[in-house]
Amino acid sequence: MTAIAVMTALTGCGGGDSVGAAGERATTARAAEKAAKDEVTVDAVRGDVRAAAAAAGIGRLDFIDRSDAATPCLVTGNLRTEDAPKSEAVDSVFAVLKARGWGQMEQIPAEDTDQAWRLVKNDWEMFLAAGKVPEGAGIVFDASGKACGVPMPSRPTASDIGPPERPVLP
Numbered sequence: 001m002t003a004i005a006v007m008t009a010l011t012g013c014g015g016g017d018s019v020g021a022a023g024e025r026a027t028t029a030r031a032a033e034k035a036a037k038d039e040v041t042v043d044a045v046r047g048d049v050r051a052a053a054a055a056a057g058i059g060r061l062d063f064i065d066r067s068d069a070a071t072p073c074l075v076t077g078n079l080r081t082e083d084a085p086k087s088e089a090v091d092s093v094f095a096v097l098k099a100r101g102w103g104q105m106e107q108i109p110a111e112d113t114d115q116a117w118r119l120v121k122n123d124w125e126m127f128l129a130a131g132k133v134p135e136g137a138g139i140v141f142d143a144s145g146k147a148c149g150v151p152m153p154s155r156p157t158a159s160d161i162g163p164p165e166r167p168v169l170p
Contacts, residue, residue: 040122041149045075048100048121049141053079055092059138073124073148079139084114084131093128093139102126123147 046063053061059081066074079085094105094117102119110116114131124145131137 039147039149040124040145042073042075042145045121045124045126045143045145045148046077048097048102049075049077049143051100052093052096052141053077053139055096056085056089056139057092058085058089071144073145075141075143077141079141080136081138084137085139090115090130090139093130097126097128 049063050061053059056079059079061077061079064076064078066076097119098105100121102121104118104120106118108116108118108127110129110131116127116129119126119128122145124143126141126143128142129140133140
């Protein structure tokens with residue numbers, strides 16, 4: 001009988017939490033905490049853009065209102081300057097963005113401006129362009145994300161839309 005009691009205590013049987021279940025819950029909690037920590041919000045991306053623009057030390061930063069977009073995970077900022085930004089200003093922008101977790105910087109072909117890059121941070125992607133454009137000069141930050149701490153808009157169900165319309169033949 002004593003052997004059964006000892007085995008029950010060692011294996012965790014008898015209604016209490018076993019070490020495996022407690023460890024599994026702790027692992028799940030850590031994974032959820034890491035996912036929440038790694039999620040990038042619109043405000044965080046705006047903060048990254050503001051810090052990068054301040055480091056450039058040139059121009060005036062404006063954000064474009066994207067509230068009418070289909071997804072809330074968008075940030076577009078324009079750092080407007082008189083002339084094309086010097087390489088030192090662009091290097092300062094990259095240094096700040098890198099320090100804030102934006103990586104995988106790759107230069108991409110630019111059609112409308114002098115230079116363009118693609119950067120990635122978690123589930124976000126940013127296109128950064130620097131140079132002269134028909135509207136002026138400066139640096140454009142155009143970021144979009146898959147997750148940003150905001151519920152995604154839901155699409156109406158088929159029953160909410162109603163039956164499809166019949167095509168009208170000519």
